[in-house]
Amino acid sequence: MGSSIKCCCSGGLRLCICVTSILFILLLVVFIILFLTLLKPKEPKIVTQSVTLENFNLVLLWPAMKIQLNVTLGMVLTINNRNYGGFKYQDGVTYVNYHGVLVAEAPIENGSIPARGRHNVSLSMTIFADKVIGNSNFKGDNRSGVLNFSSSTTLHGKVSMLKYFKMKATSHTSCDISIFVQNQTIDSDCKSKVRL
Structure with a gap:
């Protein structure tokens, strides 16, 4: 038993x-x-929503034959966090180049975006006119009526999943920017890259 x-x-x-x-x-x-x-971590995306010409003034001063240039670009970036966890990013900078020479930059302050959230960043950048006018390509571009610039923004940060899993993420956006001198308009073509 x-x-x-x-x-x-x-x-x-x-x-x-x-x-x-x-x-x-x-x-x-x-x-x-x-x-x-x-819950798989996805890369946060930076998307350039718009590039605008806030100010453009190109004047030839007589009789000194001196060129005066004032250009200010406006840019709106959207940082899109597609994760079910928060994305915290470090300070960043948007750079504007003219034929490979840095002619403007704008800082982006660090921040955090909640799960599945978006955050818009508005930037205003004044072009260093002397660096554009002093560039060997300027006369030819001015004669053709188009000034070609490029911009790039990279943000580094971390994606947090369930508060315990943290993964580094890098998001990048770049634009080709054309300013048409005659009618003072702007055209841009932007691409985004992401990397976990």
Whole structure:
């Protein structure tokens, strides 16, 4: 009688361990599937929404034959956090180049974006006129009626998932910017890159 009770207890314990193990494995599989699909870290994106010409003034001063140039660009960037966790990014800078020479820059202050959130950053950049006019390409571009610039912005940060998992993320956007001298208009072509 005593041996049969002992046998029953031992069988119940085995059954309990088996059921617990199966439940644990099922929960683990569900968590892994959720993490690889719904919760998988995605790269935050920087998208250049618009590039505008806030100010443009090109004057030839007589009789000194001196060129005076004033250019201010406006830019709106959208930082899009596509994750189910927050994205915290460090200070960044937007650079504007004219034929490979840095002619303007604007700082971007660090910040954080909640899960599935977006944040707009507005920038205003005054071009260093002397660096444009002193460039060997300026006379030819001015004659053709188009001044070609390029801009680039890179943000480094971390994506936090479930407060425990943190992953480094880098987001980059670049634009080719054309200013048409005659009618004082602007055209831009922008691309975004992301890297985890």
